[in-house]
Amino acid sequence: DTGVSQDPRHKITKRGQNVTFRCDPISEHNRLYWYRQTLGQGPEFLTYFQNEAQLEKSRLLSDRFSAERPKGSFSTLEIQRTEQGDSAMYLCASSLRSEQGARTGELFFGEGSRLTVL
Amino acid sequence: SQQGEEDPQALSIQEGENATMNCSYKTSINNLQWYRQNSGRGLVHLILIRSNEREKHSGRLRVTLDTSKKSSSLLITASRAADTASYFCATDPIRGTSYGKLTFGQGTILTVHP
Numbered sequence: 178d179t180g181v182s183q184d185p186r187h188k189i190t191k192r193g194q195n196v197t198f199r200c201d202p203i204s205e206h207n208r209l210y211w212y213r214q215t216l217g218q219g220p221e222f223l224t225y226f227q228n229e230a231q232l233e234k235s236r237l238l239s240d241r242f243s244a245e246r247p248k249g250s251f252s253t254l255e256i257q258r259t260e261q262g263d264s265a266m267y268l269c270a271s272s273l274r275s276e277q278g279a280r281t282g283e284l285f286f287g288e289g290s291r292l293t294v295l
Numbered sequence: 296s297q298q299g300e301e302d303p304q305a306l307s308i309q310e311g312e313n314a315t316m317n318c319s320y321k322t323s324i325n326n327l328q329w330y331r332q333n334s335g336r337g338l339v340h341l342i343l344i345r346s347n348e349r350e351k352h353s354g355r356l357r358v359t360l361d362t363s364k365k366s367s368s369l370l371i372t373a374s375r376a377a378d379t380a381s382y383f384c385a386t387d388p389i390r391g392t393s394y395g396k397l398t399f400g401q402g403t404i405l406t407v408h409p
Contacts, residue, residue: 181337210396219383219399220338233396268337282326282387284397286337 179203181287183269189293190259197255198290202271209252210284211244212268213237220268226252227274259294266291301384301400309408314371316403318384319364325387327360328397329369332381341369341382346389376409 182201190196202209207228212220223242224234228249238244241259246252256263270284302317320327326345330338344351344360344367351358357370371378381404385397 212399217401219385219401222396222398225396270338282343283328283340284338284385285340286330288337289335291335 181269181271181285183287183290185290187291191295192261193258195257196259197253198267200252200269200287203285206271206273208272208274209246210270211254214266214268261294264292264294301403303403305404307406308374310376312374314374314405316369316382318367318400320386323389325389327367328385330383330385374407376407379407
């Protein structure tokens with residue numbers, strides 16, 4: 178399967194613990210996005226990368242959150258000292274932006290990583 | 296923050312009927328997209344309409360865009376039980392630092408009864 182894959186699909190942790198999520202985008206895609214989605218809401222933007230460069234971070238991304246995309250391939254999203262309010266689905270998506278600045282426009286999403294903080 | 300509002304929040308119809316969902320947004324856009332999400336799953340792209348387009352079709356989907364009213368609608372014709380899902384509109388801003396960063400609405404939950 179050549180789609181976006183996320184791991185783990187489900188994570189249950191205790192408050193105060195650290196968690197890390199991994200996203201493997203579609204191989205030729207140079208842009209990678211992280212979104213967070215809570216029950217009954219639409220996805221909210223967290224951050225995105227073009228290749229290995231992190232271009233923008235949302236104000237939702239507190240100091241406890243950090244994202245990396247070493248070598249412009251897979252990405253990790255780490256949450257330190259988790260809080261109950263961090264419970265959500267964390268969605269990763271990728272897209273292609275051409276050298277000329279044009280792109281297909283659509284995002285390809287993974288199945289998400291559901292985090293439950295007890 | 297959510298860019299747009301979707302209406303209705305929930306829609307329940309019988310198989311074979313048409314379903315119409317509306318989306319309003321606030322800022323200028325490069326394009327508007329619609330996505331579908333089955334419960335507990337990721338989002339799947341359905342259709343994209345550019346700011347200079349007014350209507351677009353894809354199979355049983357018809358999307359309209361009115362940039363003067365900052366609104367869009369998604370029509371699903373001859374609905375099927377398998378169309379049961381949440382539907383989200385997402386706006387792609389005009390060129391700038393946020394180019395390519397989609398902002399999603401809160402979604403419409405569609406239930407199609409067999």
